[in-house]
Amino acid sequence: MYSEGMSTSERLIESTRELLWERGYVGTSPKAILERADAGQGSMYHHFKGKPDLALAAIRRTAQEMRAGAAAVLDGPGTPYERVEAYLRRERDVLRGCPIGRLTMDPDVIASDELRAPVDETLDWLRGRLAGIVEEGREQGLFAPSLNGEEIASAIVATVQGGYVLARASGSPEAFDAGVRGLLSLLAPRPA
């Protein structure tokens, strides 16, 4: 399933990342992970303390990757509006949902401060980053002075996370795109 150059522990983490994305924490069994990683029981319990420990490694890596991807867009060129737009219109595998956001619907993840931490930190970082960009745009007179950076940032991230919900419910990315277009139309910079 993975390139030969990948260590067993790497294959375990990558398999876990995929399964957590597809099926969540509760829906992912060690057995399924081992089959996908082409590894035996012994390997998993040698490298990791158990399912929660392996999941934590997987979640941390996914969180890190998500941050890097978002940062690349948010640090890109353009006006604040253009950077927000680039983030919202960014190519996504919409029907697969957000590998980080979906974990918030997992009771065992929410019940564990350790597993929840990387999820919280990632979304919080994203909101903070967007809030700064919105504030920047407001100072430039691009956005109305009545807008609050933190609040708009929350609405932006929520629209994306909720867009996944709508898309998966309907089985089509259309609702996600509609929500993004709607938010962008509300956010459109005032004509100079």
Add this chain to the structure above:
Amino acid sequence: MYSEGMSTSERLIESTRELLWERGYVGTSPKAILERADAGQGSMYHHFKGKPDLALAAIRRTAQEMRAGAAAVLDGPGTPYERVEAYLRRERDVLRGCPIGRLTMDPDVIASDELRAPVDETLDWLRGRLAGIVEEGREQGLFAPSLNGEEIASAIVATVQGGYVLARASGSPEAFDAGVRGLLSLLAPRPA
């Protein structure tokens, strides 16, 4: 757990509704349902064909209830903006998440057209209802002519659904409320 006047099949459905909300479909076992309903294996398989059949009854009822609750607010008095605001600011048990929306993160629900149908229909109905209200507001000159009812409606529902994600990630309703305030500030009617 339930009033004595409730039939076994009613108790089974109610227990399933609670567990689906708390733990999702994958995370809910017949055993847990039976314990909560104070019923035996035999009762469940007498009244229902199995777990999917019972879950379907529970989901349909929850969907029906959610529609009725939303309709009560959306059909209420006030301008279109005020009705959208009433919907967004409506009291919610934010940290519990949406009992319908959360099902979209359940792989077994998404894999089954039958289980997914009530979820899809409910969110679709909600979007349609909100789209009508936004269109109404636009005709009244309350909202900019550039806005599209369907798109704004999608953004509204997505903000709510995504708000649950942010709240559950952080363990606090604050992010949900911030997103709602942000969206409302963007939507605020143009001064007449």
Add this chain to the structure above:
DNA sequence: GTCTATATACCGATAGAC
């Protein structure tokens, strides 16, 4: 580091007595 064997509990369902 990896393997196989083993363990206890639970999964979702069926059978048949009452």
Add this chain to the structure above:
DNA sequence: GTCTATCGGTATATAGAC
């Protein structure tokens, strides 16, 4: 309608050989 018994399979982990 409800109960208990039973089923083959899986969940998550440990033990110990190699």
